[in-house]
Amino acid sequence: MLRRVLARPAPYGPSAELRALVDGYVAGFNRYLSDTGVARLPDPACRGKEWVGPITATDVWMNLLDLGRLGGSSSFKEAIAASGQAEEQAENRKEPNQPDRTVPSKTVPAPGSNAFAIGREATRDGHGMLLADPHFPWNGSRRFYQVHLTIPGVLDVSGGSLYGTPVVQIGHNASVAWTHTVSHAQRFTLYQLKLVPGQRTAYLVDGRPEPMGRQEVSVTVRNAQGQINVVTTTLYTSRYGPVLATGWTEETAIALADANAANLRFADEWLAMGAARDLAALRRAQDTHQGMPFVYTLATDVGGEAYFADASVVPHVTDEQAERCRAKDDPEMLLLDGSTSDCLWGKDADAIEPGIFGPAAQPRLTRVDYVTNANASPWLANPKAPLTDYPRIYGDTRTERDLRTRVGLDMIAQRLSGDDGLGAPGFTLETLQRTATGKRNLSAELLRPDLRALCRATPVMTATDGEKVDVRRACATLTAWDGRARLDSRGAILWREFFLGLNRPQRRPDGTVVPPKSWWKVPFDPEHPLTTPRGLDTANPAVPAALADAVRAFTADGLPLTLTPGKAQRYGSVPVPGCTEGEGCFDRIRTGGALSKEGRYPDVNTGSSFMMAVELTPAGPRTRTVLTYSLSASSASPHHADQTELFSRGQWVTERFTEAEIRAYPRLTTTSLR
Known part of the structure; x- marks a missing residue:
């Protein structure tokens, strides 16, 4: 693939200027590495490591190609690489037609x-x-x-x-x-291949069989014991693109067509x-x-x-073609019928x-x-x-x-x-x-007035498991909070935990889990998209339960209700302001997990x-x-x-x-x- 792209003239392939820039980048990297020496690299993560060495232009081109595929096939690497294993496992099974039938969903970077x-x-x-x-x-x-x-x-x-x-x-x-x-x-579409009866590696297009392409790929890997081995796998391809391990049955397979391939x-x-x-x-x-x-x-x-x-x-893929060729009625995924050439992507004169x-x-x-x-x-x-x-x-x-x-x-x-x-x-x-x-927090701006009213009317609220919780101190904290996510914003973390609770699926007494019911007071109106939805439906029992749950969690761990972003979130030793995207924060941050018992x-x-x-x-x-x-x-x-x-x-x-x-x-x- 890369060889074919590099062989094309500009603008289809790289220009002479870009090629020179890549060559200069490689020369600069290698010059630094040579002058410094692997044993003297300043970063301890790289210093003296056997895997550190000079790079080539091919390395840079492959990195660029992978970056371009970030919204498509880069997200499907495992499913592409495992296609040969899926086929091999299917051939060895005694009972046919029992592979993984799940179909991958649309992925967003x-x-x-x-x-x-x-x-x-x-x-x-x-x-x-x-x-x-x-x-x-x-x-x-x-x-x-x-x-x-x-x-x-x-x-x-x-x-x-x-x-x-x-x-x-x-x-x-x-x-x-x-x-x-x-x-x-969307950067890609999935195509459902109709397999030739009795042949798992051939498919039909307009009634005529087409064999899948087959490529052996060998990769050097290190196992858990530190031993280096060569692993060989088989990749299967179609006229649309690589065949995925996911969703491969005796009758159908799924191929990925990536516009950035x-x-x-x-x-x-x-x-x-x-x-x-x-x-x-x-x-x-x-x-x-x-x-x-x-x-x-x-x-x-x-x-x-x-x-x-x-x-x-x-x-x-026009709207008409998407409806005509859709092989699965799923709004989150565009799975097209690969058995007819009528469902191939179209052409624009100016493309x-x-x-x-x-x-x-x-x-x-x-x-x-x-x-x-x-x-x-x-x-x-x-x-x-x-x-x-x-x-x-x-x-x-x-x-x-x-x-x-x-x-x-x-x-x-x-x-x-x-x-x-x-x-x-x-x-x-x-x-x-x-x-x-x-550091504005739009969810607080939209919902806090109604929560204050609920606090005044209901100083003791019922948690998810039915326990009664006194929320007066929490309500006072949220009332006094500046509504921002600055380092010293007292109450910002309590709000986050409350808000996360609002959006958490609920577990019924019988153990079943149900998605949260909408807690917006005013639903979305397409005629007023900048001001709806808004308001907090305090009659929804999930609202007081979310606050009671948050207060009880803080109390059980001995955390102050006034916990600030500066205390709760860090990058190394540096405190970091900000809040999450879901809360309605502009310069949002994301952490790798839940609030600990230590308040971090x-x-x-x-x-x-x-x-x-x-x-x-x-x-x-x-x-x-x-x-x-x-x-x-x-x-x-x-x-x-x-x-x-x-x-x-x-x-x-x-x-x-x-x-x-x-x-x-x-x-x-x-x-x-x-």
């Missing part, structure tokens, strides 16, 4: 994001502004590193890049800034976006390469326009390749006030101009928005009206930063990662950044938690972009390599 692109009519000085707030993992291979790439006269771009990639994915140059959020569009175009697209001088050039870059793998694009320029697009790679939608079909919006996204569908990128005319495979319309989307839209509305307490209406760089890190959550592992606020002025960009988990993953580095401490205190780094700004830095050092 774990990372999220927030983004504002602010146009000239929404800023005080008439400049374009951008907020980037990607929510990526704090550990592992998908961390960002900060970089400023300069090739005099060719490229001058600053921002964040993911480990192992040589291009800036989120960033700005002198006149354009852009960011991404994870798109709601052979896509490396996004790397050249990011390179071209980094060189764009205005939004028109950025749009041309996207139309030329059509490679964004799984993200929306939000951008602005020095002229003060704001741009939203789902310019990503999306399978060409770079068959099988994906072209630019004309993509949801796009250009404004001079703002566009925004927090991983919802394109529908309300700007509520004044709802986007509706796009295929459903891109996302839904007129459906309930999650609380993070709603709080982000409300933050913009309050800034434009001046009702947020940050001064005169309109964004400045400073108010953009303060808006982004305000596991370390923060996901959330705001590379935050960037940019104002594009005629004199040059003004930029503030913070890499929430800091630049170094090594616990031995002085830069392992330095920016995390800034993030903890709500502080940012002032970027030095121009040559004059860089030279003015008092601790500047320069290293020249030949």
Whole structure:
């Protein structure tokens, strides 16, 4: 696969410039490793390890290819790799037709994001502004590193890049800034193969049999005893893509068609976006390469326009075709009939390749006030101009928005009206930063008034198991709480545990588990998507039970009801502010599990990662950044938690972009390599 992609000319395969950039990245990595030596590497996790060695361009290309598949086949690796085992086990069974019949569901990448692109009519000085707030993992291979790439006269771009990639994915140059959020569009479809009777590795298309492809793959692995062995497995493929181990029966099998399976175009697209001088050039870059793998694009320029697009790679499945070809009635999964060529992906004249939608079909919006996204569908990128005319495979319309989307839209509305307490209406760089890190909790804003009323009427509430619990002290704590998720917000953790309890499935006396009944007082209304649902249905017995359960848990563990985020959540030794997405927090965080008896959550592992606020002025960009988990993953580095401490205190780094700004830095050092 990779060989075929690399053999294609640009823009279908990598450009000469991108190839040179990858080669330079590899040379730089290997030069550092050679000069330093494996035994002298500063990170103890790598120092002296036998698996550390030079890399090749193939390693970088494979990492990029895997990144592009994050919304598709990268999530199905185990099911793809196990297809040979599934076939072998089926052949050895005495009773036929007994394999795993489950069908994989639609998967959505774990990372999220927030983004504002602010146009000239929404800023005080008439400049374009951008907020980037990607929510990526704090550990592992998908961390960002900060970089400023300069090739005099060719490229001058600053921002964040993911480990192992040589291009800036989120960033700005002198006149354009852009960011991404994870798109709601689907990257793949599943195809149900109708197997030839008596042949588990052949399937029918338009009544004619087609044999599955078969490939032997050998991998070197280390077992639990530390021994190294070579394991060989068989992979099966179809005209649609790899066959999955899951769902393979005597009559049918499931194949995965991934629109990004052979896509490396996004790397050249990011390179071209980094060189764009205005939004028109950025749009041309996207139309030329059509490679964004799984993200929306939000951008602005020095002229003060704001741009939203789902310019990503999306399978060409129209609404009509989806209904006609659907092999299983499941709204969460697009399983198509693989027995007829009528259900193959369609073609657009303006698409770079068959099988994906072209630019004309993509949801796009250009404004001079703002566009925004927090991983919802394109529908309300700007509520004044709802986007509706796009295929459903891109996302839904007129459906309930999650609380993070709603709080982000409300933050913009309050800034434009001046009702947020940050001064005169309109964004400045400073108010953009303060808006982004305000630590609002929308669930509390919507529900706390009704909970207070319930507290006044019912000072003793009944827990899930029927025990009576005095909640007066808890009610007083929640009443006095500032409603935010700052380090010192007393009551924020009690609220979280109460809110989690509201959404927890209920166990009946007979042991059956039922999903929670809606506790909203006012249900969702598509005519009022920004203000519904709202209010707390205090007549729902799950509401007092959730508070009673939370209070009893705190009391049993000896935890103060005033427990703060600064005490309960950390990254290493650094306290971390913020709250969860479900609560309606904008710059949300996620921990690895439940609150312990000591009043601590596991370390923060996901959330705001590379935050960037940019104002594009005629004199040059003004930029503030913070890499929430800091630049170094090594616990031995002085830069392992330095920016995390800034993030903890709500502080940012002032970027030095121009040559004059860089030279003015008092601790500047320069290293020249030949």
